[in-house]
């Protein structure tokens with residue numbers, strides 16, 4: 001009896017009212033979901049239409065829903081930290097809790113919110129932009145999503161079961177090793193991030209092949225929309241960066257779970273090896289979440305300036321340059337950790353070099369706007385706000401890149417302000433921009449402009465209230481990852497302002513969520529499929545797109561293919577549509593969900609050193625792969641009559 | 655820019671080998687090459703880590719003291735020969751000879767099993783007789799994980815080929831089974847290449863240094 005209560009009190013996190021609150025809300029939400037689904041008899045619908053789908057558009061929507069939830073969780077973490085720091089000597093979180101919260105905040109925001117959000121948008125837009133009916137490997141695409149989902153669930157479970165990781169999102173050795181960190185928290189980090197990372201690698205391969213091999217006839221690489229270009233380049237980065245992270249995580253897992261000595265201090269391990277491996281992935285990772293939004297901004301700015309993108313080829317080559325440079329800058333994250341001067345000098349210069357292609361892109365966007373007929377829609381506002389706000393992040397980045405000066409800024413609030421200027425003004429503005437832009441294509445109605453603009457202004461102004469003062473706070477000496485500070489240093493008022501800004505961003509997010517619900521009920525229908533006067537192929541088909549996307553695959557002859565089609569139509573030179581032919585589409589499959597459930601079981605087992613649970617999980621995963629290998633009947637044909645019916649319902653066929 | 659292969663007209667596609675004769679086969683083969691590129695980075699990282707830690711023996715046995723030439727040479731020869739027989743199986747595939755294909759794949763699997771047997775025995779000897787385990791030193795962690803990852807890949811390959819053998823026996827050579835047999839061949843050759851690097855970077859440098 002005693003041993004059971006002892007076990008349970010370690011298994012479940014206890015002793016904190018916030019945790020009990022979380023326990024209760026998790027149970028309640030789960031029960032509510034079960035109840036609603038059962039009451040409305042939606043289980044079958046959920047399973048057939050969503051959980052087993054291999055349709056890239058539905059997978060994209062699932063990514064976005066999950067990512068929005070994760071944003072919420074990461075945002076709550078941020079507000080808890082800011083509450084704790086609002087005044088000197090606060091006792092809202094103790095030091096242990098603060099460590100856990102910044103760790104889960106950083107990890108969730110990057111791995112489980114920003115990346116999946118981008119995956120969601122690219123799933124929705126890329127096949128439509130290049131005139132394809134799906135991605136190259138629809139089944140693998142579903143596997144990627146479910147692996148991300150399993151990883152995200154495993155990571156979030158740590159809050160109530162076993163305890164959260166607390167070594168920062170960068171999990172530096174030796175602090176993340178077993179001697180200093182004996183609990184299960186870091187195991188959660190390693191396994192959860194590993195599981196979703198495998199999915200990300202698969203996504204990279206999938207989209208690279210999709211874009212290289214499945215473009216509509218006539219769409220050469222240099223006629224592709226810029227967003228698809230950005231995803232092509234991002235996919236290459238993912239393919240070369242993620243395997244290194246896979247290894248790094250695996251090695252630390254071996255250290256923690258099987259007693260290896262890769263990163264330990266004892267027995268010859270090398271903690272610096274971890275720092276190098278982590279950032280060899282970590283720096284490219286920031287471009288994995290940045291280049292796609294560069295693509296989004298390029299689309300949105302061209303659309304709402306009603307001009308073709310300025311300097312298309314230069315835009316492409318600067319992204320290529322950024323992607324190459326991103327692999328030779330990783331050491332700027334630890335200039336202060338004992339490198340020789342020439343090494344620091346090299347990485348200092350390589351980092352500063354990235355500013356050149358980035359600056360080129362900024363000017364190209366400005367030139368696109370120049371003399372455009374600018375339309376200030378919500379997506380455009382996010383794009384316009386990105387330019388100055390992100391530039392501040394870029395300039396402070398160059399400041400940090402100067403190795404001698406970095407000895408002053410390193411690990412200060414200045415750094416925290418810098419990377420939020422890039423991650424929020426870049427990535428977050430970008431995904432909100434893309435969300436509003438492609439929303440009608442996903443759901444067939446628009447998000448409300450008035451409420452959308454409110455959300456934008458509140459969020460954008462609060463962002464500046466939050467992070468502008470933080471630069472100065474850093475220069476005043478406040479360091480990062482510090483759970484409290486004494487009165488009398490003069491940091492109190494600045495921190496208070498920052499906290500106000502943080503809550504303001506929370507309000508902005510809530511307005512956006514409200515707008516989503518409001519628009520679902522009252523949003524303007526998109527009956528034309530082209531609500532923004534778009535330039536690329538995704539706007540040439542009805543909203544929401546049919547299962548097969550294109551009834552007939554378009555032939556492309558220029559950039560901005562849809563704009564050209566519309567011009568042809570105005571000039572009366574419209575081509576007669578080709579006759580429909582039956583369309584070959586992939587079947588649904590339950591294997592991805594089941595496989596990721598086994599992944600979750602295996603991951604959970606390893607977290608607790610429970611091999612009796614981990615091994616069956618691994619066997620289950622392999623079993624799923626074998627089962628898949630024997631599936632031959634994995635596609636169906638959509639007959640011409642059905643295509644005609646669908647197109648007629650969408651008003652595309654009289 | 656060259657036209658993407660997918661827009662090949664069906665006639666032209668027919669002239670390609672069977673495994674490339676459908677769009678799906680074409681996509682999957684390209685995708686697998688990309689996957690192998692990622693695998694290259696994965697093994698590259700493992701090699702890098704091993705080389706960094708190679709001299710960190712922490713009082714445990716060093717590479718020079720540990721490695722025995724005999725079994726390693728056998729492993730090397732067996733794996734190289736299996737790569738050759740795997741190549742023969744692809745030749746038989748191109749000739750649409752299902753018996754030959756199955757025969758050479760069976761030989762490949764058997765050689766793979768022999769390799770795993772010797773490697774397992776090698777690890778066991780180190781652990782049981784020399785007290786050299788993954789927990790002994792950073793060098794040994796690196797050694798066991800690098801070789802273990804390769805060995806796990808080979809083992810997975812054995813299971814995979816076995817699955818494809820069943821499908822070949824049931825269905826004969828079709829565009830789908832042809833693609834599967836071809837891809838598993840790529841995988842097997844890749845593991846062979848990795849082994850050559852292991853032989854050089856781990857064993858040869860271990861003996862010399």
Ligand code: HEM
Pocket residue numbers: 075078079081082102103105106107109110114167168169170416420423424427428466479480481482502505506
């Ligand atoms: C409401 C918006 C946000 C606020 C108020 C906020 C606030 C914070 C704070 C207070 C910290 C910890 C500072 C410290 O004590 O070290 C932090 C760390 C961090 N944040 Fe945010 N954040 C926000 C959004 C984001 C977003 C959108 C991302 C990424 C996409 C992000 C990524 C990170 C990362 C990676 C860390 C470092 C965690 C670590 O030290 O391991 N944050 N943030």
Ligand SMILES: [Cu+2]
Pocket residue numbers: 282283286329330332333
């Ligand atoms: Cu970096």
